[in-house]
Amino acid sequence: MKIIEIKNLKKTYEDNSIPVHAVNGVSLSIEEGEFTAIVGPSGSGKTTLLNIIGGLDDASEGTVTINGVEINRLSSRKLTDFRMNNIGFVFQAYNLIPVFTAKENVEFVMHLQGAKKEHREARATELLKAVGLGEMMDRRPSKLSGGQQQRVAVARALASKPKFVLADEPTANLDSKSTENLLDIMEQLNKEEKITFIFSTHDQRVVNKARRVVTLEDGKIKSDITKS
Amino acid sequence: MIWSIAWRNVWRNKLRSIIMIAAIALGLFAGVFTMAFMQGAVDARIQSATKTELAHLQVHAPDFLANNDIALKIEKANEMVRNIEALDSVVAASERLIAEPFIMAAHGTGGGKLIGVVPQQEKKVTDIWEKIIDGEYLEHESRMPPVVIGEKLAKRLRLKVGTRINVQMIDRSGDLSMKGYRVSGIYRTTNTAYDESTLFVKFDDLKAQLGMEDNTAHEIAVLLDNGNEATAVKPSVEKLAAGYKVQTWKELSPEMSLLTDSMDQYMYVFILIILLALCFGIINTMLMSVLERVKEIGMLMAVGMNKRRIFFMIILESVMLTVTGGALGILLGSAVTKFFETRPINLTMFSEGLESYGFASQIYTSLRGDTLVTIAILVVITGLLSALWPARKALKLNPAEATRAE
Numbered sequence: 001m002k003i004i005e006i007k008n009l010k011k012t013y014e015d016n017s018i019p020v021h022a023v024n025g026v027s028l029s030i031e032e033g034e035f036t037a038i039v040g041p042s043g044s045g046k047t048t049l050l051n052i053i054g055g056l057d058d059a060s061e062g063t064v065t066i067n068g069v070e071i072n073r074l075s076s077r078k079l080t081d082f083r084m085n086n087i088g089f090v091f092q093a094y095n096l097i098p099v100f101t102a103k104e105n106v107e108f109v110m111h112l113q114g115a116k117k118e119h120r121e122a123r124a125t126e127l128l129k130a131v132g133l134g135e136m137m138d139r140r141p142s143k144l145s146g147g148q149q150q151r152v153a154v155a156r157a158l159a160s161k162p163k164f165v166l167a168d169e170p171t172a173n174l175d176s177k178s179t180e181n182l183l184d185i186m187e188q189l190n191k192e193e194k195i196t197f198i199f200s201t202h203d204q205r206v207v208n209k210a211r212r213v214v215t216l217e218d219g220k221i222k223s224d225i226t227k228s
Numbered sequence: 229m230i231w232s233i234a235w236r237n238v239w240r241n242k243l244r245s246i247i248m249i250a251a252i253a254l255g256l257f258a259g260v261f262t263m264a265f266m267q268g269a270v271d272a273r274i275q276s277a278t279k280t281e282l283a284h285l286q287v288h289a290p291d292f293l294a295n296n297d298i299a300l301k302i303e304k305a306n307e308m309v310r311n312i313e314a315l316d317s318v319v320a321a322s323e324r325l326i327a328e329p330f331i332m333a334a335h336g337t338g339g340g341k342l343i344g345v346v347p348q349q350e351k352k353v354t355d356i357w358e359k360i361i362d363g364e365y366l367e368h369e370s371r372m373p374p375v376v377i378g379e380k381l382a383k384r385l386r387l388k389v390g391t392r393i394n395v396q397m398i399d400r401s402g403d404l405s406m407k408g409y410r411v412s413g414i415y416r417t418t419n420t421a422y423d424e425s426t427l428f429v430k431f432d433d434l435k436a437q438l439g440m441e442d443n444t445a446h447e448i449a450v451l452l453d454n455g456n457e458a459t460a461v462k463p464s465v466e467k468l469a470a471g472y473k474v475q476t477w478k479e480l481s482p483e484m485s486l487l488t489d490s491m492d493q494y495m496y497v498f499i500l501i502i503l504l505a506l507c508f509g510i511i512n513t514m515l516m517s518v519l520e521r522v523k524e525i526g527m528l529m530a531v532g533m534n535k536r537r538i539f540f541m542i543i544l545e546s547v548m549l550t551v552t553g554g555a556l557g558i559l560l561g562s563a564v565t566k567f568f569e570t571r572p573i574n575l576t577m578f579s580e581g582l583e584s585y586g587f588a589s590q591i592y593t594s595l596r597g598d599t600l601v602t603i604a605i606l607v608v609i610t611g612l613l614s615a616l617w618p619a620r621k622a623l624k625l626n627p628a629e630a631t632r633a634e
């Protein structure tokens with residue numbers, strides 16, 4: 001089933017004297033259960049594309065349809081709720097609330113959704129165990145390694161039961177061991193829980209794990225390869 | 229969870245928050261204490277004005293206070309006193325005669341107000357008898373009629389207990405009358421102007437000198453259970469004193485009511501100035517705290533915290549910071565105030581200046597509960613208002629910021 005449908009997407013930054021076409025006519029559709037990497041050189045528009053898909057930024061042209069909802073048309077308030085209920089985010093950094101423990105961070109999104117305390121706690125515990133942090137649930141982010149923090153972020157992204165997870169260079173700040181570990185967890189969640197992941201990366205080893213690789217160059221899709 | 233995130237955010241930059249909280253606490257401590265001190269001074273002034281000088285209500289013939297004409301008298305004064313005393317909230321009433329004397333002593337002359345009182349009755353209404361610092365009140369028996377004078381007058385005319393003075397006045401038939409009195413006691417209140425100009429003699433002695441008719445008086449002073457009830461009791465006294473003028477202590481001494489009313493206003497202006505100054509500090513603290521969290525706030529928006537909740541979180545942080553400091557300051561201020569409620573603050577070094585304005589030189593602080601509540605509400609409002617601008621700044625942030633990692 002198709003969960004994301006992008007048609008002729010364009011994003012132009014006009015704040016400099018020369019307009020920058022960060023995304024320049026991208027059409028793409030993502031099926032449920034995909035494990036897709038967006039790759040491309042620096043400045044090719046990966047972050048911009050992911051931000052628009054995730055409703056964090058608006059497009060200059062074109063449409064993004066998620067589960068049949070055209071998100072460009074939503075009001076800012078509705079869009080925030082839509083993100084909360086449909087999309088999980090993992091960023092490169094600043095993923096977590098520093099004053100909250102790992103468990104509270106995972107619980108927080110469910111709290112925003114209005115979930116009850118027992119339910120929140122049970123699910124947060126379950127998710128943190130799934131990313132291998134069952135022992136560190138009560139630590140604050142500053143007491144966790146970069147890799148552990150990113151795993152908390154993955155658990156947090158899944159807490160709201162999203163349709164898919166967007167991860168912009170989730171491993172950029174990690175060493176190779178933590179990178180492999182995080183990817184394994186994501187892959188496992190994808191296989192066992194059928195969770196759709198879309199992530200951008202520079203790292204060839206991460207690219208190798210993906211089943212579909214979309215390559216961007218100058219804001220356009222250069223290639224789109226699905227491994228069999 | 230938003231309350232908990234806000235509270236923990238307050239303590240994120242401990243030093244910065246503690247400095248701000250200390251500033252707020254100090255400002256409010258100063259505010260509360262000054263308020264209690266001024267209130268104490270005013271209360272003492274009112275206390276002495278009512279207890280010693282005016283009592284709570286006075287009855288006169290309609291134009292007596294304006295003209296001081298001894299012919300403007302209250303008839304059937306004894307009955308009126310008895311009837312007034314029978315009223316519920318009345319403690320006691322006392323009849324007085326009032327004359328404008330010319331005082332002659334060996335070392336000078338003076339004027340003022342000579343009040344004739346029935347000692348046993350007057351003692352129930354005013355407390356001049358407790359202010360005697362030398363000699364005794366009017367009850368002592370001697371061949372020459374006794375007079376009680378203030379310390380200030382005694383000093384000026386170099387009078388001592390036992391000294392004789394001559395008092396001259398125009399009597400009821402328009403003749404000049406002169407009579408010798410002997411100083412039986414010297415009193416001191418906290419109001420030197422009063423002490424210099426007010427003399428007390430026995431009702432019957434003055435009655436004889438003035439040649440007043442039986443059962444008449446110039447003034448009836450009434451003491452109530454509670455001075456605040458003066459206005460409420462006034463109508464029932466008026467009913468008993470038909471044809472005469474009844475006035476409350478506030479009406480008799482307009483400067484006193486001005487003092488109480490304007491004091492409240494001045495104090496709130498004072499507190500508002502303190503809070504305004506603190507407001508700038510809070511705005512600065514909150515602005516810094518928002519600007520250093522740009523990425524985090526972007527992330528919170530990305531994962532589903534809507535603008536209303538972001539706004540609420542920032543406001544909450546500011547209010548928590550302010551209320552913590554405010555509570556500390558108010559608590560400290562109340563504690564210190566409580567301490568000085570029973571132990572007076574001694575201002576003896578300034579006492580001459582203060583007492584010439586009628587203020588006591590020993591001040592017991594006094595703080596009203598409703599004042600504290602008002603201050604507490606103002607503190608919350610300050611925290612709220614100070615956060616508006618920083619919170620608006622937070623709302624303008626973009627969730628896409630979170631992903632732009634430098």
Ligand SMILES: Nc1ncnc2c1ncn2[C@@H]1O[C@H](COP(=O)(O)OP(=O)(O)OP(=O)(O)O)[C@@H](O)[C@H]1O
Nearest residue numbers: 013015020022040041042043044045046047048049
């Ligand atoms: N807010 C912005 N204002 C102006 N130009 C921008 C802005 N954000 C991105 N750009 C430009 O848009 C283009 C695409 O940027 P983007 O961040 O999407 O690339 P990227 O593929 O994510 O790069 P990297 O691999 O370095 O993260 C770049 O040329 C960048 O300079």
Ligand SMILES: [Mg+2]
Nearest residue numbers: 046047048168
């Ligand atoms: Mg990028």
